[in-house]
Amino acid sequence: MESxxxxxxxxxxxxxxxLNALLFxxxxxxxxxxxxxxxxxxxxEFHTAVTLHNVSGITLTLNYLFFFILNFVSGNFKQYIPKFKNFISNLVLQAKYYLNGIxxxxxxxxxxxxxQKFNPLQQFTYLQIMYAVLPIMxxxxxxxxxxEVLIKQIFGISGLTLTDxxxxxxxxxxSIFMIGHIYLATTGNTVLSNFKAMVTGWHLSHEEEAESQIFSTEEVSNEN
Amino acid sequence: MKKIIFAFTSVILLSLHLFANTKIVDAKEINQNCFRCHSMATLSYKDESTGIIKNLAVIPDEFYKSNHKNLSCIDCHSKDFQKFPHAANLKKENLYCLDCHKNEEKFKKFHFQTIEEEFKQSIHYKKMGDKFTCFDCHDPHSFKINARVNREIKETVLYDNQICLKCHDNTSTIKNLSGQLLPALNVSHSWLPHIDLHWKSVRCIDCHTSPNAPGVSHLILPKDQAVKNCVECHSKNSILLQSLYKFQTKQERDREGFINAVILNNSYVIGATRNYYLNLLSFIIFGIVLAALSIHGILRWKSHKGTLDGK
Structure with a gap:
């Protein structure tokens, strides 16, 4: 087994x-x-919570812009684009692994x-989280x-209520994503290896000997 | 026999109807005499003893939209006012709302007795005594009942806050009344985030009165006793449910089945606006996710252990 x-x-x-994790x-x-x-x-205290929430939110916005620009410039955004070929069956394959194979x-x-850092399920989820949910947030x-900039009434409901x-x-x-994300991060080579990789930048994988599958891969995959 | 009863009843109802209408028509006719002068917007005189200019104008349009619209002027004012020029001693006429409002059965739900007690304990009365009367806030010639009947909370807020702002947003008036120069309202309230939004959404009295009144609280508190703790409003048992939303809460609770619906439908108060169903759903989903991940983790651990044991 070669590392x-x-x-x-x-x-x-x-x-x-x-930083994103801390702000989350x-x-x-x-x-x-x-x-x-x-x-x-x-x-x-409520007042403290409001201030902290506002400051964190503003910082998160800046951090998101930082991500958005560098992700684009570095070409890393391509990682987020799912392959159309066998899109559904790939998702099913990955889901089956988590529900059974694992x-x-x-x-x-x-x-x-x-x-190809992300598996199909990751791509699908991360694309939505990073390019839909987070911008909405x-x-x-x-x-x-x-x-005061909000529309006062939308279909008879207060714009403020709706936005909230x-x-x-x-x-x-x-929040649900974060819990799932942290849990699935433990499914790496060892429970902590993905966490270590996200700290050092170095992803540890070890190739196995002869493997007949087309998708012959490592036991390790960066899940998150 | 039936026909006779029907005819008899009809005659009685018709005469009652005419009588009721006549009374209103009479009131309007009597008032017409008064309005010949008193509808002039500038009608006023300077009280020589105090130097205060007394406004004697009444806007008929506002009066006939007010809660007192069916009354004639002399129902409250002295009948001697019908003589013109008015006798000098009529200036001393001293009217008091509770002379009418205290004992009548139909006014019972407004708790005027309590209002009087609360008023006597209020900061206005404590500081200014008998110089401060109901009429300083409530103009009987334009008074409209609001909080109980108006479903548009924002309109109630605007109407009620204007009563306070008439004096409190005017530095010179406040100085005349209290003898001291008070800071501008936006300065004294600068601790409040989104001041304008708060002022459009809640009444001054929601923070500045004791919330335990059976009706609309008239116990205006000294400023250091006003609500300053955000969570008193921004929480599930928001005090707004006992004040601003008091009269709507019960109806809405009966209809929607949950207490915060009234705030949810009318405005948005962080901490108090909670959608019951979304809340429940979120707890269920959260629970399922946690349970599923825990089970998954345990199974993983067991299968891993099994593999190791196997080896």
Missing amino acids: NKEYFYPLWLRIWHW LLLIFTGVNMQYANPKSPII FKNEDHPFETSKD VISGWALLFP IVHTIGAFFL
Whole structure:
């Protein structure tokens, strides 16, 4: 069994990723504190939560722009574009692995490489999170920061309420995503190897001997 | 026999109807005499003892839209006012809302007795005593009941806040009344995020009165006792449900089945606006995800252990 290392994650990506992770945690924590504000058991004071949420949100916007530009310039955005060929069957294949193969110590169905860091399920999810949900969160967040710019009534419902519901639902999905993301990150070579890779940038994989499958791949795949 | 009863009832109802109408028509006719002078917008005189200019104008349009529209002027004012020129001693006429509003059964739900008690404990009365009367806030010639009947919360807020702002947004008026120069409202409220939005969405009295009144609270508190803790409004048991949304809360609760619907439908208050169904759904999904991942993790661990044992 031969170990080899590949430099998967450049510095800018790692900085963006961990800052994004920190801001996610702060935003979820302060957001939940506001949504479920309770005068009897304040974990963090409402006023502090609001300020922290606003500051984190603004920082997240800048961080997102940083990601958006560098992801484009570096060409890394191509990683996010799913292949149309066998799109559904590839998703099913990956899902089947998580639901079944993983317990039988089967290999990850898709080979990961520098040019193909994400499996189809990751591509599908990350594309939506990074290019749909996060922009919606940023835009609705800024709208809530300047509520006077909002449309007063949309189909008889207050524009503010509607924006808030969109923001809250988006936040909920991002929270669910974050939990799933962290869990699936443990399905690497070892439980911690993907986390280490995201810190050092070096993705550790080890090639196995003769493999008959077309998608012969490593036991390792960067899941996240 | 039936026909006789029908005819008899009709005659009674018709005469009652005519009588009721006549009363209103009478009131309007009597008022017409008063409005010949008092509808002039500039009608006023300077009280020589105090130097204050007393406005005597009443806008008929506003009066006939007000809650007192069916009254004639002399229902409240002295009948002697019908003589012109008015006698000098009529200047001393001292009217008090509760003279009419206290004991009548139909006014019971407004809790005027409590309002009077609250008013006596309010900062206005404590600071200014008898100089401060109901009429300083409520103009009986244009007064319209609002919070109880108006479903448009924003209109209620605007109407009620204008009552306070009439004096409190005017530095010279406040100085005349209190003898001190108070900071501008946007300065004293600068701690409040989105000031304009707050002022359009909640009434001054929602923070500046004691919320435990049976009706609309008239216990205006000293400024250091006003609500300043965000979570008192921004939480599930928002005090707004006992103040601004009080009269709508019960109806909405009966209809929508959950208490915060009223705030959800009318405005957006972080912490208080919670959609019951979305909330429940989110907890269920969250629970399922956590359970699924835990089971997945345990199974992974077990199969991994099995492989190791096998080796």
